Amino acid sequence: MQNKSLSGPAHSTINRRQILMGAAAFGLSAGYSVRVAAQTYPSQNILLVVPFTPGGSTDILARLLGQRLEGALKYPVIVESRPGAGGSVGVGSVARAAADGHTLVMGHIGTFAVNPALYPKLPYDPVKSFEPVSGIANVHNMLVVHPDVPAKTLQELIEYAKQNPGKLNYASGGIGSAAHIAMVALADRAGITMTHVPYRGTAPAVTDLLGxxxxxTFTGAPNLLQHVEAGTMRALAVSGSSRLKGAPNVPTVAESGFPGFEASQWYGILVPAGTPKAIVDRLNTEIRTAMAAPEIAERLSLEGAEVWTSTPAEFRDHIAKEMARWGDLVKRTGIKPE
Structure with missing residues (x-):
């Protein structure tokens, strides 16, 4: 009896059919697994990484949000500081984390808009390594001086700086930090020269200014308002488009002779690339609900910040625009990392 070959057209048809059926089954299985993961999310404690030292605006906002998310997600939200290299160390660690929604990072203008132009080899790609979840807040920078500085207004400070080039030292939370970039933008616009003194975080920078x-310095208002109110610092201007509710007598930079100037900080939550969309959407909903609480808006307003939430797509577009804007300033002014 002649054996029938299994290599002919009929066998090819069967193979193709089996492959297609297998692929379809795999797709259904993968889709089912994603849905189940989203439905059972979260299944463990959530880590929220702050890529800077404790005590700054990033840390303050992370802890405020973390408290709210704990109630909604029914699991502890652990806020952990991982500073280093302008925030790149902490952000890079989240880029390598499991894409399951249990590791979040507090994104920031410095780590996602400035660092890509400042550091030639980042341990993460600000676009490809993450899924944006939602914006959190905008924080206005406040320009403050030590009481010994003989300037009561921004214009007086500029005149003093021009008469004493290089004499003024300004502090920031590090090279490429929001405070550094804001001051570079102002100095570039005003045509003045000052000496930059970078610190390992905002808190030690503020401490040395007090001393x-x-x-x-020209950093986030939440770090400075208590010192301004105590008289240990003098506020000259704020960087937003409007005055702060918590400091209504302090003019904006735009009001002080530089129309259109704005250099505020923004913050938002991101997760590792590949995190299921259902989990991203769940986080987005919970974050926007948490930040919509009237008491949150009131507290942030008094501290020099404002709630700013978004869809994941809106946050992605915002990051792209900010990368182009601040990347141009970094290249034009020649800012270099240490």
Missing amino acids: GRVQL
Whole structure:
């Protein structure tokens, strides 16, 4: 009896059919697994990484949001600081984390808009390594000086800087930090020269300003308002498009002779690339609900910040625009990492 070959057209048809059926089954299985993962999310504690030292605006916002998310997600939200290299160390660690929604990072203008132009080899890609979830808040920078500085207004400070080039030292939370970039933008616009003194975080920068070891800074208002109210710092201007509710007598930079100037910080939550869309959407919903609470808006407003939430797509577009804007300033002014 002649054996029938299994290599002919009929067998090819069967193979193709089996492959297609297998692929379809795999697709259904994968889709089912994603849905189940989203329905059972979260299944463990959630880690929210702050890529800077404790005590700054990023840390303050992370802890405020974390408290709210704990109630909604029914699991502890652990806020952990992982500073280093302008925030690149902490952000890079999240890029390598499991894409299951249990590791979040507090994104920031510095780590996602400035660092890509500042550092030639980042341990993450600000676009490809993450799924944006939602914006959180905008924080206005406040320009403050030590009381010994003989300037009561921004214009007086500029005149003093022009008469004493290089004499003024300004503090920031590090090279490429929001405070550094804001001051570079202002100095570039005003045509003045000052000496930059970078610190490993906002908190030590503010401490040295209080001690008179540096003369000024231009950082997030939540870190400064208590010192301004106590008279240990003098506020000259804020960087937003409007005055702060918590400091209504402090003019904006735009009102002080530089129309259109704005250099505020923004913050938002991102997760590793590949995180299921259902989990991203769940996080987006919970974050926007948490930040919509009237008491949150009131507290942020008094501290020099404002709630800013978004869809994942809106946050992605915002990051792209900010990368282009601040990347141009970095290249034009020649800012270099240490």
